[in-house]
Amino acid sequence: MTEHTSAADDYREVAGRFTALVDAVPDDATWRRPSPVPEWTARDVVRHLVEWFPPFLAGGTDVTLPQGPAVDDDPAAAWRTMSDGVQALLDDPASAGKVLVNPHIGEVPLPDAVARFFTSDVFMHTWDLARATGQDETLDPRRCAALLEGMAPLDDVLRASGQYGPKVEVPDDADVQTKMLAFIGRDPR
Numbered sequence: 567m568t569e570h571t572s573a574a575d576d577y578r579e580v581a582g583r584f585t586a587l588v589d590a591v592p593d594d595a596t597w598r599r600p601s602p603v604p605e606w607t608a609r610d611v612v613r614h615l616v617e618w619f620p621p622f623l624a625g626g627t628d629v630t631l632p633q634g635p636a637v638d639d640d641p642a643a644a645w646r647t648m649s650d651g652v653q654a655l656l657d658d659p660a661s662a663g664k665v666l667v668n669p670h671i672g673e674v675p676l677p678d679a680v681a682r683f684f685t686s687d688v689f690m691h692t693w694d695l696a697r698a699t700g701q702d703e704t705l706d707p708r709r710c711a712a713l714l715e716g717m718a719p720l721d722d723v724l725r726a727s728g729q730y731g732p733k734v735e736v737p738d739d740a741d742v743q744t745k746m747l748a749f750i751g752r753d754p755r
Contacts, residue, residue: 573677573685574656580689580709581649587695588612588642597641601698602752604731608698611691613637616648619684626666627676629655656680686713690750693743710746717749 591597597609606614620631634640634647655661656677664676674682689709696703717724724730731751736744747754 572656573681574653576681577653577656577685577688580685580692581653584615584688584692584695585646585649587692587699587701588645590701591642591699596699599698599700601694603694606694608695609637609641611695611698612641612645615684615688615691616644619652619687620648622668622683623666623680626668626679627664629664629676631655652680652684689713690746693747693752705743705746707742710742714742714746714749 591608597607599608600606601608601611603611603614616634616637620633623629623631631651632647634644637644661676665673666676666679667673668679671679689705690713693703693705695701721733730749734748734751734753736748736754740748744754
């Protein structure tokens with residue numbers, strides 16, 4: 567979460583950008599293009615977000631997100647249905663009092679869990695989808711810097727999780743987006 571924003575506002579901004587990219591994919595051939603994530607297509611970027619988060623959330627709370635069509639049938643509708651459910655959850659004042667319980671992270675207030683684990687993931691995968699579909703790849707530099715600052719001390723833990731590839735070497739004077747992408751294992755060149 568960026569300073570002075572709620573988890574709901576933060577998600578609205580990040581998911582709004584991702585949704586705009588999803589909605590701008592012109593055809594099925596574009597959905598089949600390779601993404602910067604090895605062995606993933608543009609469709610697989612959406613599949614990852616739509617398929618990992620709902621079980622994570624349901625497993626640690628009493629929350630079940632709405633399920634849309636299969637990603638293979640309609641990636642845009644699958645994303646929009648699930649993402650709208652996340653936004654409605656964050657917009658609901660009752661969510662502030664809920665806690666996500668997970669054996670790996672302990673007990674985390676629900677809005678914080680969404681911000682830390684899902685909003686950040688959507689933000690990072692925004693670049694993957696933009697790159698795969700030939701759209702604007704520019705990410706918010708302040709958010710890139712905040713993510714990089716938060717992840718850097720957890721380098722060993724993140725690498726051990728298997729969720730991040732090896733760091734990519736970039737010049738010391740690279741911009742913060744390039745440094746963040748390199749940290750998570752993407753080659754921005």
